[in-house]
Amino acid sequence: MLQRFVNETDIDVIMLAGRYTLLEQGAATELLPACLEHDVAVVNVGVFNSGLLSKNRPAADATYNYKAAPRELLDRANQLADICLAHGATLPAAAVAFPYQHPAVTRVVLGMxxxxxxxxxxxxxxxxxxxxxxxxxxxxxxxxxxxxxxxxxxxxxxxxxxxxxxxxxxxxxxxxxxxxxxxxxx
Known part of the structure; x- marks a missing residue:
């Protein structure tokens, strides 16, 4: 639906929730390029993926999209935590910084x-x-x-x-x- 708004209306900004994060980049294929094409700024929210990326190491009972996180997603989050640790960073810091790599993302809003x-x-x-x-x-x-x-x-x-x-x-x-x-x- 966001892509349709970007392509068919004259909007200036959209809020993208949880679809351009360390764990999920679905918006990178079509939506974010369309935002660049139509000069639409993106405010990215939900970068911690329901809290899964909000700690240095995800808890075994962490949630994702408001239900128990699947094992493969927990494993991936732990691999990302290992990479961050090896480079002197933290998983939450990487989660906050990641969206800014795309030029359409102009702001990141953090939940608390x-x-x-x-x-x-x-x-x-x-x-x-x-x-x-x-x-x-x-x-x-x-x-x-x-x-x-x-x-x-x-x-x-x-x-x-x-x-x-x-x-x-x-x-x-x-x-x-x-x-x-x-x-x-x-």
Whole structure:
């Protein structure tokens, strides 16, 4: 139905719930390309897939689409958690960051019910901002290295990178944003 609205009406934005996530990319085939073609922004919601991706490791009794998650989906979520852990990230942070890889997605809205979940989501967003900022700096360094031939490593080790991102993400919101703005000016 969303695809029909995108193709047949003059709308500016749609809200896409749970159909473009780490576990489900059904919207990537037709809907998101149609949004790009018709200049329709996508607000992506439900990125935790009913909570399945909201913790570092999915619980054995996790739900998906508001019922017990099938075993194969739990296995896939656990594989994603392993990949995140191996790269110094968390499953929830990857779930929040993933939708932004598609240019039609302009916003991600996170669901929450408790003050603890509000704080967790604020922390996740700070971590994603820190990752993106650090990745941007690393990319600039690689471009400099490629053009000058002079090796310029941003971090001494993968552990040092993980520590630097964690330190950046731990800054109070205003300091984090100021730091990212300063890095953009460099």
């Amino acid at each position: 019910r408790t003050p603890e979940q509000v704080q967790q989501n604020l922390d996740l967003v700070a971590h994603v901002i820190a990752h993106v900022s650090s990745s941007g700096r690393a990319l600039v360094g690689l471009i400099d290295w490629a053009t000058s031939g002079e090796e310029r490593r941003l971090y001494a080790s993968p552990e040092a990178r993980t520590e630097a991102i964690a330190a950046l993400a731990a800054l109070p919101r205003e300091e984090l944003l100021a730091e990212v703005r300063d890095r953009l000016r460099q």
